[in-house]
Structure formats: structure tokens, C-alpha cells
Amino acid sequence: MNFIAGDPILFSIPESFESKRLLIRAPLWGDGEKVNEAIKESIEELRPWMPWAQNIPTVEQSEAEIRRSRLKFLERTDLRLLLFSKESGQFVGSSGLHRINWSARAFEIGYWVRSSMAGQGYITEAVRAITYFAAGGLQANRVEIRCDSRNKRSAGVAERLSFKLEGILRCHTLGADGELRDTMVFAKARGSEF
Structure with a gap:
């Protein structure tokens, strides 16, 4: 599939792929209950x-x-x-490719994990797989991770996967508490990085 030109709605994009422990797939009707359960469990960790x-x-x-x-x-x-865990079928968390620029083939990866599954490497594994998916299947030229500069766990995922810190956008966005926050921008670009 040629992603350089054309209407993105015509692109054939797989609905799912796998990593070692995860089934990574597009949302389907009926997934709301599983996601809701994880949000209820994790609301205190997600809120900030x-x-x-x-x-x-x-x-x-x-x-x-x-x-x-x-x-x-x-x-x-x-x-x-x-x-989703391939072993148990349990919903682990959510991720994806956002803020898509199809003409430049640039994507941003976002992610969150349910509290009971945190600290087990699932998000690092998922982000690695999604980065490879973007680079190979979608011919990405750039993949970004952005996070609040105070969110050390999120930044740790980017660092473990060798995303380069390109800069910090000072007073870039309002946090959930209404205070101005700095945003760290990590990225990988086509070439030696993937």
C-alpha cells in the first residue's frame, strides 16, 4: 500500500496485531464495559x-x-x-496512534494501563510493537511520545525504547488541575532510529 498520496480512508490497515504477551486491536462495539471497568479501577492513577x-x-x-x-x-x-492479555483475555490498557499527519506519515503514541497491570512492562511492550507497526505497516517517518514533564513513568517508557528527547515545551498545556504544565516531546524518526 502506498501511503505517500491518496485518501487515507482507502488505506488497508490491519485491525489487529500481536506482541509477545498482547493482542493489540482496534476497538469494537461492546468494548465499553471492559474499558469502563479498567477506568473505575484506575481513576486515581489516571486523574493527574x-x-x-x-x-x-x-x-x-x-x-x-x-x-x-x-x-x-x-x-x-x-x-x-x-x-488485551493473550493469556487471560483481560483488558490491559489503551494506546494508539493519534494526531496523525498522513502526508508526512507522522504519528503520536498515547497510552495508559489499568492499575492492576501496571509495572509489568505491558506498556513498554505495546509501545514497542505499535512503533514497529507504524514504521513498517504504515511507513511512518516519525513517531512521537508526548507527556507531562512530571509524569516520570510515561517518560520512562520513551527512554527505555530509545526515543530521543527533542525538547520540552514550556507552559504548553493546562494540566487536569488547571495549572500550566510543561510537555516533554520524545521521537523516533525514519533512518537509524527504526
């Missing part, structure tokens, strides 16, 4: 970093968000990916 995690959504709200994510995946405007 995720603007959408200030309140626990209802199951219906989570399902509506999953359905919107499914439509965006089909439109190729945002490629949300859900992470």
Missing part, C-alpha cells in the same frame, strides 16, 4: 495525567466513546488500539 479521567464515566459513556473511536479508526483520523 488524563483530562478525560476527572470523573468516572458510566458504562454507556464508555461504550459511546469506544464507538466514536471505532468510527475514527475506520475513517483513519485516529487509530486507537486496545491492549
